[in-house]
Amino acid sequence: MEAIAPADPISAVTHSDPYPYYRALARSRPFHFDASLKLWVAASAAAVGEVLDHPDGRVRPAAQPVPPALAGSAAGDLFGRLIRMNDGAAHAPLKAIVLRQMAALDLADVRVRAQTLAAALPRVERDDSHEANRWMFTLPVLTLADLLGLPLERDADGHVSTRVAGFVATFAAAMSPLASPADVEAGVAAARWLTQWAGDHATDGDGLLQRLAQAAGEADIDPAALTANAIGLMIQACEATAGLIGNTLVYLGRSGSRDADIDASVDLVARIDPPVQNTRRFMAADATLCGQAVSAGDAVLVLLAAAAHDSTAAVQARPWTFGAGRHGCPGDALARVLAAGTVQALLARDVRPDRLLGSLSYRPSVNARIPNFQPIH
Numbered sequence: 001m002e003a004i005a006p007a008d009p010i011s012a013v014t015h016s017d018p019y020p021y022y023r024a025l026a027r028s029r030p031f032h033f034d035a036s037l038k039l040w041v042a043a044s045a046a047a048v049g050e051v052l053d054h055p056d057g058r059v060r061p062a063a064q065p066v067p068p069a070l071a072g073s074a075a076g077d078l079f080g081r082l083i084r085m086n087d088g089a090a091h092a093p094l095k096a097i098v099l100r101q102m103a104a105l106d107l108a109d110v111r112v113r114a115q116t117l118a119a120a121l122p123r124v125e126r127d128d129s130h131e132a133n134r135w136m137f138t139l140p141v142l143t144l145a146d147l148l149g150l151p152l153e154r155d156a157d158g159h160v161s162t163r164v165a166g167f168v169a170t171f172a173a174a175m176s177p178l179a180s181p182a183d184v185e186a187g188v189a190a191a192r193w194l195t196q197w198a199g200d201h202a203t204d205g206d207g208l209l210q211r212l213a214q215a216a217g218e219a220d221i222d223p224a225a226l227t228a229n230a231i232g233l234m235i236q237a238c239e240a241t242a243g244l245i246g247n248t249l250v251y252l253g254r255s256g257s258r259d260a261d262i263d264a265s266v267d268l269v270a271r272i273d274p275p276v277q278n279t280r281r282f283m284a285a286d287a288t289l290c291g292q293a294v295s296a297g298d299a300v301l302v303l304l305a306a307a308a309h310d311s312t313a314a315v316q317a318r319p320w321t322f323g324a325g326r327h328g329c330p331g332d333a334l335a336r337v338l339a340a341g342t343v344q345a346l347l348a349r350d351v352r353p354d355r356l357l358g359s360l361s362y363r364p365s366v367n368a369r370i371p372n373f374q375p376i377h
C-alpha cells in the first residue's frame with residue numbers, strides 16, 4: 001500500500017517515503033512560496049545551490065540571533081557563539097581556524113579511536129533496537145570528545161561513561177523549535193556543564209581542542225567563543241550522525257545483504273536517504289532569488305533532500321545533505337567515518353539490521369531524519 005504523500009516539506013522529514021514527493025516538488029515547483037508555512041521553498045538542485053550561495057542569505061533572522069526560548073541562558077550564550085549560527089566578518093578568523101583543523105584530521109586515527117571506544121561500551125540490553133538507538137547517539141560523540149582531547153570517565157571495569165553524550169544530546173534537543181520548556185531547562189543545565197568541562201580542559205592535553213585553543217590564542221580570539229565551537233563540534237556530530245547511522249541500518253535491513261560494504265553503504269545513504277533533509281536561510285536584504293522578488297526578512301526553507309533527488313541535475317561530488325557554500329559542513333568526511341565505525345561496531349555486537357525494521361518511525365524533527373527503532377515484543 002502506498003503511504004499518503006506528506007502534507008508539506010516539514011512533515012516530509014519524518015515521512016516513511018518522502019522521495020516521490022520531493023522529486024515532484026523539484027520538477028514542478030523548484031522555487032515557490034508556501035503560504036501556510038510562510039516560507040519560500042527551494043526544491044530543485046539549481047534553486048538550492050542558488051539560495052545557499054546568495055550573499056544576502058543568512059543563517060539566522062537579523063532580529064533574532066538566538067532562539068527566544070534560549071536567549072539569556074547558558075544555552076543561548078553557547079548557541080550565539082557557534083560559527084554555524086553566525087555570518088559576517090567577526091566570526092571569520094575563528095571559522096578559518098576550525099576549518100583548517102578539521103581538514104587536517106587523520107581519519108584513520110578517528111576510526112581506531114571509535115573502535116577502541118566501542119570495545120569499552122558494554123552491551124546493556126539484549127534488545128537490538130535499544131542498542132542501536134543508544135549507540136547512534138553515543139559512540140560518535142564520545143569519539144569526538146576523545147579526539148578533542150577531553151577526558152572520558154571510566155568505571156572500575158574499564159567501561160567508558162556515556163554521560164558526555166547525554167549532555168550533548170540534551171543540548172541538541174533544546175535547540176529544536178519543537179523543544180518543550182522542560183527540554184530547554186535541561187539544555188541550559190547541559191550547556192553549563194559542557195562549557196565548564198571543555199573550558200577546564202582547553203589547555204591540558206594534545207587533542208584537537210588544545211590545538212584549536214593554541215591557534216585561537218595566537219589570533220587573539222575570545223576563549224569563550226573557542227570553547228563554544230569545540231562543544232559545537234560535538235553537537236554537530238550528534239543528531240546528524242545519528243541519522244546517518246540509523247538510515248544506514250534501515251538500508252542494510254531492507255537490502256538483506258549480510259556482507260555489504262559498510263563505507264559504500266554509508267556514502268549511498270547520505271545521498272538517497274539523507275539525515276539532514278533541509279536547512280533555512282533568512283534574507284538580509286531585498287533580492288531576486290531564482291527569478292523571484294524576495295524581501296528582507298523573508299525566510300527560505302532549503303530542501304537539501306529534494307535537491308539530492310532532483311533527476312534533472314548532475315550528481316554532486318558531495319552529497320547535498322552536507323550543505324554547500326559558506327556554511328557547508330566541514331565534518332562530512334569525519335561524519336562518514338564515525339557512521340561507518342558505529343554501524344560496524346553494532347554489527348560486530350550481533351545487532352541485525354533486518355530485526356530493526358518492525359515498526360519503523362522517525363524522531364519528531366523539522367529537519368533531521370533519525371529513525372527511532374522500536375523494541376519488538
Ligand code: HEM
Pocket residue numbers: 059083084085095144232233234236237240241244275276279280321322323324326327328329330331332334335336
Ligand atoms: C551525517 C552527519 C552530518 C551532516 C548531515 C551534516 C550536515 C551539515 C549541514 C547541512 C551544515 C550546513 C548547515 C547550513 O548551511 O545551514 C553543516 C554545518 C556544519 N557542520 Fe555538519 N553535518 C554532519 C556532521 C558533522 C560533524 C561530525 C561535524 C564536526 C565534528 C560537523 C561540523 C559542522 C560545522 C562546524 C558546521 C558549520 C559550518 C559553518 O557554519 O561554517 N558536522 N553540517
